[in-house]
Amino acid sequence: MTEPKMKKLIFYFKLYDLLYVLLAFNAFVNGSAVMEIATLILVLFGAVTAVCMAAQFHVYRKMPNIWIIAAFLVSYLISSGLTRQYGVTDNLKEMLWLGISMIVIYGSSYMYEPDEMKQEFRILAWVWVAYCTIANLVSLSMVVWGRGYKIGSGATAKVVGLKWGRLWGIYDDPNHGGTIAVAAILLTIYLIVTAKKRWQKGICLFTIVIQFVYLVLSDSRTGIVSLTAGIFFWGLFRQFQKQREKDWVFRIRKIGFPLLIAILTAVLALGAAEAGGVVFEKMDARLVAVLPKKAVTPEYEKDTRKTELENDASNGRLDIWKSGLEITKTSPVFGVSFRNMTAYAEEILPETYLVDNAIHAKYDSMHNSVLDILVSQGIVGIVIFLILAGNTLWILAKRIRDVKAEDWTFLSGCFAVIAAMGAGSLFISMVFYLNGPQTYIFWLCFGYMMTLLVPYKDESCEKSDVL
Structure with a gap:
C-alpha cells in the first residue's frame, strides 16, 4: 500500500474509532444491537489497519x-x-x-509530517467538540426532565440524568462524563488558538461554556483535577516556550513566574467550579419546588452525595x-x-x-x-x-x-x-x-x-x- 493510501486508511480508522468510543459511553446507545454491529466493524477495521501497518x-x-x-x-x-x-x-x-x-x-x-498531524488533529477535535456539545446540551436539559431517568427495565435498567444531586446526563458515570468534557475544553482551547476566523472562535467559546457548566453540575472532583492539570501544564509549556527563545537554562527564578501563572489559572478554574455548584444548588431548590412530584423520583436522592462524602x-x-x-x-x-x-x-x-x-x-x-x-x-x-x-x-x-x-x-x-x-x-x-x-x-x-x-x-x- 502506498504511503498516501495508508494515511487515508489510518485517518478513517481513527475517525470511526473516535465515533465508536464516544457513542459507547452514551447510556442511550451503549448495549444496543447497533453498537454490537459497530463493535464487529471496529474489530475488522482495526485488524485490516494493523495488518497494513505490519506490512x-x-x-x-x-x-x-x-x-x-x-x-x-x-x-x-x-x-x-x-x-x-x-x-x-x-x-x-x-x-x-x-x-x-x-x-x-x-x-x-x-x-505523519507535523502539518499532516495538525490537520488530522483539528478534524478529530472538531468531531469530539461537536459531539460533546450536543451530548452535554441534552444532559443539561435533563436537569428538568431527567431526574432519576431510567433506561430499560428490570435488572438491566440504567438510571441517568440527575441522580444523587449530580448531573450524570447521558453518561453511565458522571466522572467519565466530566473527564470527557475536560478533554473537549482543552481541544476547544487548541481550536481557538489555531482558528483564523472570528466566527470559529465564537463557536468555540460557546462550546467551552457548555462543557464547563456540565462539568460543574456533574460534581466530578476527578474532572476538576483533570482540568487543573491540563491548564497547569499548558500554561507551563507556553511560558517555557517564551523562556526558550531567550535561554534554555531554566533556573528557579525563571520558572517561578510561569508556575505562578499556571497555578493561578488552575485555582481560578477550581473557584469557578465551586461557585457554580453553589449557584446551581440555590436554583435547583426553586426548580424542585415548582416541578410535579412525579418528576422527582426516589433515585434522585439529592442529599446522598453529601452524606457519602461526609462519611x-x-x-x-x-x-x-x-x-x-x-x-x-x-x-x-x-x-x-x-x-x-x-x-x-x-x-x-x-x-x-x-x-x-x-x-x-x-x-x-x-x-x-x-x-x-x-x-x-x-x-x-x-x-x-x-x-x-x-x-x-x-x-x-x-x-x-x-x-x-x-x-x-x-x-x-x-x-x-x-x-x-x-x-x-x-x-x-x-x-x-x-x-x-x-x-x-x-x-x-x-x-x-x-x-x-x-x-x-x-x-x-x-x-x-x-x-
Missing part, C-alpha cells in the same frame, strides 16, 4: 516506546494466561482494545485501593489480569472490599490506573510502566529543544491533554484498560507528541538514542 514494520519499529509497549502487551498476555481459569474471553477482548489504543492509535501517527471523602476509593494491595500480595509478580480481578478476588479473597462491601457491589477496577497495572500485571507490569514513563520524560527533556517554533502550540496542546487524562486516571480507571474516549485521546496525543519529538524521517533516530 510497513520498518517504519513503525522506530517509533519511540514501541518496544516497551510491546513488552507491556506481552506481560498482559502472560498475566491472562496464568489466570485463564477465571476467564478467557474478556481478556482476549482486552488484548484487542489494548492493541488498538497502544499500537494502532499511538503508533500510526509516526509516518468518606474518598467515596470508597481508599477501601478499593487497600483491596488492590491485598490482591497484589497474593500474586505479586504477574498479577491477576484486569478482566479477571473480580473473579480472582471472589475465590481467593472473598472478604476483600472489592467483592464484599456494604453496598454489595462487585467492583471490576481499582479506580486508579497505576494500581490497575499493579493488580493486573504485577511487579513486571509496573516496572514496564515506569520504564515507559521514564523513557518518555527522558526523550522529552532531550529532544524538546529541536521542536520547531511553529509546532510548539501543537506540542503544548497534546501534552495538556495527556497530563489531564493522566491526572484523571489516578481516580478513575482509564488510559490503559478502558476502551473509552479518554483512552483514545490520551494515546492519540501521546503518539502525536512522540512523533514531534522524534520524527521518523529524522536521521538522528538511526543512532538509537531512543527506545
Whole structure:
C-alpha cells in the first residue's frame, strides 16, 4: 500500500474509532444491537489497519516506546494466561482494545509530517467538540426532565440524568462524563488558538461554556483535577516556550513566574467550579419546588452525595485501593489480569472490599490506573510502566529543544491533554484498560507528541538514542 493510501486508511480508522468510543459511553446507545454491529466493524477495521501497518514494520519499529509497549502487551498476555481459569474471553477482548489504543492509535501517527498531524488533529477535535456539545446540551436539559431517568427495565435498567444531586446526563458515570468534557475544553482551547476566523472562535467559546457548566453540575472532583492539570501544564509549556527563545537554562527564578501563572489559572478554574455548584444548588431548590412530584423520583436522592462524602471523602476509593494491595500480595509478580480481578478476588479473597462491601457491589477496577497495572500485571507490569514513563520524560527533556517554533502550540496542546487524562486516571480507571474516549485521546496525543519529538524521517533516530 502506498504511503498516501495508508494515511487515508489510518485517518478513517481513527475517525470511526473516535465515533465508536464516544457513542459507547452514551447510556442511550451503549448495549444496543447497533453498537454490537459497530463493535464487529471496529474489530475488522482495526485488524485490516494493523495488518497494513505490519506490512510497513520498518517504519513503525522506530517509533519511540514501541518496544516497551510491546513488552507491556506481552506481560498482559502472560498475566491472562496464568489466570485463564477465571476467564478467557474478556481478556482476549482486552488484548484487542489494548492493541488498538497502544499500537494502532499511538503508533500510526509516526509516518505523519507535523502539518499532516495538525490537520488530522483539528478534524478529530472538531468531531469530539461537536459531539460533546450536543451530548452535554441534552444532559443539561435533563436537569428538568431527567431526574432519576431510567433506561430499560428490570435488572438491566440504567438510571441517568440527575441522580444523587449530580448531573450524570447521558453518561453511565458522571466522572467519565466530566473527564470527557475536560478533554473537549482543552481541544476547544487548541481550536481557538489555531482558528483564523472570528466566527470559529465564537463557536468555540460557546462550546467551552457548555462543557464547563456540565462539568460543574456533574460534581466530578476527578474532572476538576483533570482540568487543573491540563491548564497547569499548558500554561507551563507556553511560558517555557517564551523562556526558550531567550535561554534554555531554566533556573528557579525563571520558572517561578510561569508556575505562578499556571497555578493561578488552575485555582481560578477550581473557584469557578465551586461557585457554580453553589449557584446551581440555590436554583435547583426553586426548580424542585415548582416541578410535579412525579418528576422527582426516589433515585434522585439529592442529599446522598453529601452524606457519602461526609462519611468518606474518598467515596470508597481508599477501601478499593487497600483491596488492590491485598490482591497484589497474593500474586505479586504477574498479577491477576484486569478482566479477571473480580473473579480472582471472589475465590481467593472473598472478604476483600472489592467483592464484599456494604453496598454489595462487585467492583471490576481499582479506580486508579497505576494500581490497575499493579493488580493486573504485577511487579513486571509496573516496572514496564515506569520504564515507559521514564523513557518518555527522558526523550522529552532531550529532544524538546529541536521542536520547531511553529509546532510548539501543537506540542503544548497534546501534552495538556495527556497530563489531564493522566491526572484523571489516578481516580478513575482509564488510559490503559478502558476502551473509552479518554483512552483514545490520551494515546492519540501521546503518539502525536512522540512523533514531534522524534520524527521518523529524522536521521538522528538511526543512532538509537531512543527506545
